[in-house]
Amino acid sequence: MPAFSITHRSAKSWLKISILVDVRMSEAIAAYIAELTGTGLEITSPENNRTKTDGAFPTETITAYIPIALKESVNDAASEKIAALRQFLLMVWHIFPDCPAPVLSTYTIMEEDWGEKWKRFFTSFQITPGLTIKPSWEAAEVLGPDGGNKKAVIEIDPGLAFGTGHHASTQMALLLLDELFQAKGKQLERILDVGTGSGILAMACGLFGAKEVLALDNDPDAVETARQNILKNRLEGRITVSGREISSVKAGFDLAVANITHDILAGLAKLLSGLIKPQGFLVLSGILKGVQEHSIGGIYAKHGFACIKSLHKDEWAALLMHKI
Known part of the structure; x- marks a missing residue:
């Protein structure tokens, strides 16, 4: 029987992926990211979607995280996933040429030494x-x-x-x-x-x-x-x-x-x-x-x-x- 990890500690750092995308491409891209990262994702809509009057389709932001570490092999794997994601986004955009190009941004979130910092906020x-x-x-x-x-x-x-x-x-x-x-x-x-x-x-x-x-x-x-x-x-x-x-x-x-x-x-x-x-x-x-x-x-x-x-x-x- 497999051993399941039930730990609550975070990875040493995470690569945060955010993609601003036309809603017509959102479903396909979200499904690909979920499979690519193997983790949950978040889809949010900006407030100005409700007030669009120019006929443009609304946009959504898809956010996901890839755990990374100091080991070179792990970082290489994360880089490979980002490269694959870029190729997929380009392919989807070609299928939807009337849509604005998806905007991809990534940055690393380092694990904080929160063992003391949380005390300021805990009452x-x-x-x-x-x-x-x-x-x-x-x-x-x-x-x-x-x-x-x-x-x-x-x-x-x-x-x-x-x-x-x-x-x-x-x-x-x-x-x-x-x-x-x-x-x-x-x-x-x-x-x-x-x-x-x-x-x-x-x-x-x-x-x-x-x-x-x-x-x-x-x-x-x-x-x-x-x-x-x-x-x-x-x-x-x-x-x-x-x-x-x-x-x-x-x-x-x-x-x-x-x-x-x-x-x-x-x-x-x-x-x-x-x-x-x-x-x-x-x-x-x-x-x-x-x-x-x-x-x-x-x-x-x-x-x-x-x-x-x-x-x-x-x-x-x-x-x-x-x-x-």
């Missing part, structure tokens, strides 16, 4: 009706898993791991978990968190009442960060953090949650189906609304899951699924 905030997220340097009562009807507080320092609760995908996953535990809490005893990052979703499950949570991540930084956060929140009796492969985990979970990318979620569908009990639940986030959302819904439907609720925020989607 306490209520993320669900029953849950508040706070950084360690702010004073607030931290409740254990038996905190009664009081609002639960997670104290968190993400360090080098993904997950402060500010990102839309994390927020929606927490909202779905909060609602699910309120409705089915007594049935949700054993939980699996795939790609735990800072441990935020695992800790929420522990505070909401889960008796046993296994939090997995194959990034050593994430594993250490999650362990420290769990200790801060006095949840070590309920949550175990591990860097083990998910393929070695024993089945029998009432709920699994995964806030990771579309491609990894797609590859994990069969495995997660085998790990979750009949009538169990699955919360998936980290996917773009629209094409990726429908893709994941279809893939997991083939493995016995039905989507019972979806949330959307910005360009992101999160799904609550039930194993039938």
